[in-house]
Amino acid sequence: MRKYKPNKSIKGRRFTAFRRKFFEVLDLPEDCLGDVLRVTMISNSKVLIENYGIVYSYLDGCIEFQSQSFILKITGKHLEIRGITDERVMVYGEISQISVS
């Protein structure tokens, strides 16, 4: 499986670091940055993941998304990617576990 590498130059990385620092100083929530992983779970049947990166693996009862620095793993039954765009993905099914590694 190929690795997810965000295509950013040194300049871009420096700007991101600066932005992060700026938000920290102003005590603003981190998710306002726009490029951080955000998981919204509705009951145990729906999960909305924003800035998920790429689909790392799609197996029976397990879907893995590789973000910038970690892998998000969703485990459950009858998992279905109901809708997917380059920014967000909606997963339906009987979700039993969400883990980050």
Place this chain on the structure above:
Amino acid sequence: MRTNTVKLRIEGRNIERFINDSVKQGISLHNTCRVAPSNIMYINAITATIALKDFYPAVSIIKKHRLRMHIEKKKGFRFFLAKNKSRYVLIWGWLIILLALFLLSQRVWFVEVKGCYEIEQAEVYALLEEYGVFPGIVAKTELLKELPGKLRSADERIAWAGVRLIGVKLYVSIVEAELPPNTNFPTEPRNLYAKSDGVVVDIIATKGIPMVKKGAAVKKGDILISGDISTETVEAYVRAEGKVIGRVLYTFAYDAPPAIQKLVRSGESKTYTSATLFGITVKPKPYGEAEIESNEKRRLVNCFFPIIFETETAYELVMGEATPEAEELKQYALIHAEELMLASLSKECRIVSKKSETVLLENGGVRAIISVVVEESLIND
């Protein structure tokens, strides 16, 4: 709303790459779920729904990653059109039917008039027809707006008129005007008289003064309710109205001659066999009126169907004079006396008691006498 969509089944090793590349190229995948692969060699399999416009870009990604693709379902108007391209007669037929339905729905096909009591419905229908409202007209808004006013002005008995069009049915509601009561009082008393002898059971006078009491015996022509309501100083008369119920005795008699007309055997007879299966009987009808005598009944043995054969003899009956027994003659006379009674009594009356007797006449005939006491209105209509 996605109108034209394709459901694909994609099999192979690099399913995730297909998903990621599709997303990168702006292809939106919907209802993506894993399914069992059709062949164990393909390892992974998913089904996904994509828009028709994204189909060819998706095919190029599938080819790039050496995946196998199968179209499972096509949904949308463009697919419907492509499928029914050769069935142009059917499509044109449907279009013509829809157009005809649309055109026919623009017209009024039924007209219903409500609220008529004093005014005849036929009069209102005639008025409507005069103003150009009849089944088959185009439901023009101006015409329907003007219609209530026209109806009101056409007949003074119509106090209000309303028109409501529901679908192809036009409802015309009418409210009748209450005409002023008649103020012309009679110049002489209008009394209610007894139409027959009897005993008063109940009396209610709504206008006028009752002249008899409950239990009183009255004769034909007696005043029951008087229309003279004058006092010592003032003269006043009304049209007497009310209800008087009384018990009246009626007697009906019928003389039956010794010889009566009835159906008798002519002497002709025929024997035939009828067949019955599941309650359905097949048999000839030799005479118009006949007396049937059953002779023999046989069931068909060793047969799956329960067929029954019956031998019958039909005796022809014709109208002729017969001299019946005394008992039969009494019954005959009583039946005719009862028929006479039912024909003579009014339908509103209630029979309180009934007594019937028969007397033998000198000529051998029988006289049946029925005496009934009925409760009925004593007022002469």
